[in-house]
Amino acid sequence: MKKVFSLLTVGITAGIVSVFAYHQLVFNNLALAVEEHTEIPEVQLTSNTGFRNIAEAPDFVTAAKESIDAVVHVKNVSIGRQPRSILDLYFGGGQERKAIRGMGSGVIISPDGYIITNHHVVQGATEVEITLNNNKTYAAEIIGEAPENDISLLKIDGEDFSYLPFGDSNAVEVGEWVLAVGNPFNLTSTVTAGIVSAKARDLNSKQGVFQSFIQTDAAVNSGNSGGALVNTNGDLIGINTAITSQTGAFIGYSFAIPSNNAKKIVEDLIEFGHVRKAFLGVRGIDLNGQIAQELAIENSQGFYVSSVESNSGAEKAGLKEGDIILSIDDIKIRKFSDLTGYINTKNPGEKVSVNYLRNGKAQQAEVKLIKLALYRINEIGIEVTDATSDELKKFGAKNGVKINRVLSQRLNAEQLEGILITEINDQKVDSVKDVEQLIEEKTNAQALKITFKVDKNDEKTYIFR
Numbered sequence: 001m002k003k004v005f006s007l008l009t010v011g012i013t014a015g016i017v018s019v020f021a022y023h024q025l026v027f028n029n030l031a032l033a034v035e036e037h038t039e040i041p042e043v044q045l046t047s048n049t050g051f052r053n054i055a056e057a058p059d060f061v062t063a064a065k066e067s068i069d070a071v072v073h074v075k076n077v078s079i080g081r082q083p084r085s086i087l088d089l090y091f092g093g094g095q096e097r098k099a100i101r102g103m104g105s106g107v108i109i110s111p112d113g114y115i116i117t118n119h120h121v122v123q124g125a126t127e128v129e130i131t132l133n134n135n136k137t138y139a140a141e142i143i144g145e146a147p148e149n150d151i152s153l154l155k156i157d158g159e160d161f162s163y164l165p166f167g168d169s170n171a172v173e174v175g176e177w178v179l180a181v182g183n184p185f186n187l188t189s190t191v192t193a194g195i196v197s198a199k200a201r202d203l204n205s206k207q208g209v210f211q212s213f214i215q216t217d218a219a220v221n222s223g224n225s226g227g228a229l230v231n232t233n234g235d236l237i238g239i240n241t242a243i244t245s246q247t248g249a250f251i252g253y254s255f256a257i258p259s260n261n262a263k264k265i266v267e268d269l270i271e272f273g274h275v276r277k278a279f280l281g282v283r284g285i286d287l288n289g290q291i292a293q294e295l296a297i298e299n300s301q302g303f304y305v306s307s308v309e310s311n312s313g314a315e316k317a318g319l320k321e322g323d324i325i326l327s328i329d330d331i332k333i334r335k336f337s338d339l340t341g342y343i344n345t346k347n348p349g350e351k352v353s354v355n356y357l358r359n360g361k362a363q364q365a366e367v368k369l370i371k372l373a374l375y376r377i378n379e380i381g382i383e384v385t386d387a388t389s390d391e392l393k394k395f396g397a398k399n400g401v402k403i404n405r406v407l408s409q410r411l412n413a414e415q416l417e418g419i420l421i422t423e424i425n426d427q428k429v430d431s432v433k434d435v436e437q438l439i440e441e442k443t444n445a446q447a448l449k450i451t452f453k454v455d456k457n458d459e460k461t462y463i464f465r
Contacts, residue, residue: 066234144269167235184223194218212341281312381408
């Protein structure tokens with residue numbers, strides 16, 4: 001009996017050992033398989049949110065270090081005289097007095113002290129005072145101005161200044177991190193961060209401000225005008241210019257002139273003293289769903305050509321009414337501000353590759369840009385350009401220049417833009433050069449007599465004093 005009991009005990013013990021050994025073998029293999037094939041995400045415990053994935057935040061330190069010393073405070077100063085007696089009041093004279101007209105920011109763009117800022121920051125200044133980030137002050141000279149683009153170029157004497165070279169604004173992507181760097185209220189350089197919200201934004205301004213902005217949500221206030229918009233590498237990709245606000249304070253959107261456009265303006269001001277405008281030679285409308293339906297075309301994006309200027313590069317390259325421009329030099333064209341924004345970075349005489357659709361078929365043309373002749377008659381606040389033969393024919397005129405844009409708020413732009421000027425001070429004008437010569441020959445005491453051609457049967461003459 002004892003022998004049987006011993007055998008039973010041995011059998012039970014062996015069974016238990018076998019089951020335990022099998023369990024351990026299976027468990028270890030399973031654990032090994034999990035270890036080999038499963039990646040456990042790295043987590044970090046926080047006091048507020050429990051477990052979260054570790055993400056790398058954008059680093060703005062390098063960009064800030066590269067830019068803060070190159071951004072300056074700009075002070076617009078006017079000098080007048082304060083009468084000290086009734087004689088001073090009637091006959092002039094008195095104590096000279098300086099008054100601050102406005103303040104803003106600027107960007108040093110060369111080691112020898114060239115500074116770019118907004119025109120509205122220094123407009124009407126008798127003196128311009130620059131304060132660097134190290135609190136040193138300099139008197140600045142206004143080298144050139146481009147009011148229609150809201151750009152002015154200044155110069156301070158010195159060397160080895162910290163500066164920001166121009167970056168490539170065409171390479172900027174929507175959603176990209178950017179920094180707005182300004183020197184508002186002379187508080188030394190101030191940095192705010194945001195992303196690019198949109199490109200080639202048109203604000204539909206009637207004041208001649210450049211109409212192809214980079215839109216960001218980086219905080220920009222009035223004192224930041226003329227400051228730098230930089231990417232995370234510290235490249236200058238824009239000049240901060242405008243905000244949309246009813247109060248004058250930042251409410252979520254700001255706008256910057258793209259660096260490629262600002263660079264072209266600066267180069268022209270230094271070399272020629274004015275901005276040379278390249279001209280493609282097409283007019284038209286932005287496409288959208290409604291317009292595409294009205295025109296019975298499939299494309300709802302692009303620029304629809306409604307007319308081609310005579311003797312323009314576009315006409316010589318074969319572009320016609322009804323063509324839809326889709327891209328220029330691989331820059332996508334969705335609307336007119338895309339087109340003008342890119343063309344305004346080019347010089348007259350350069351060629352661009354235009355990709356377009358004609359009757360649904362893809363076409364390509366090399367277009368040579370021509371110079372758009374412009375002249376501003378500041379006394380009355382209008383800008384004129386050469387009239388084409390088609391425009392002269394439309395008005396039944398043998399000569400004249402066209403009013404390209406109305407700059408004065410006192411004049412009705414809708415009534416004047418597009419009509420002709422045929423005579424100035426009883427002299428016929430055939431070109432912008434004729435207008436410029438006659439205006440320069442006029443003395444300050446002489447009145448300005450201008451004949452307007454409103455339509456084929458309506459011609460009016462006005463005298464401006």
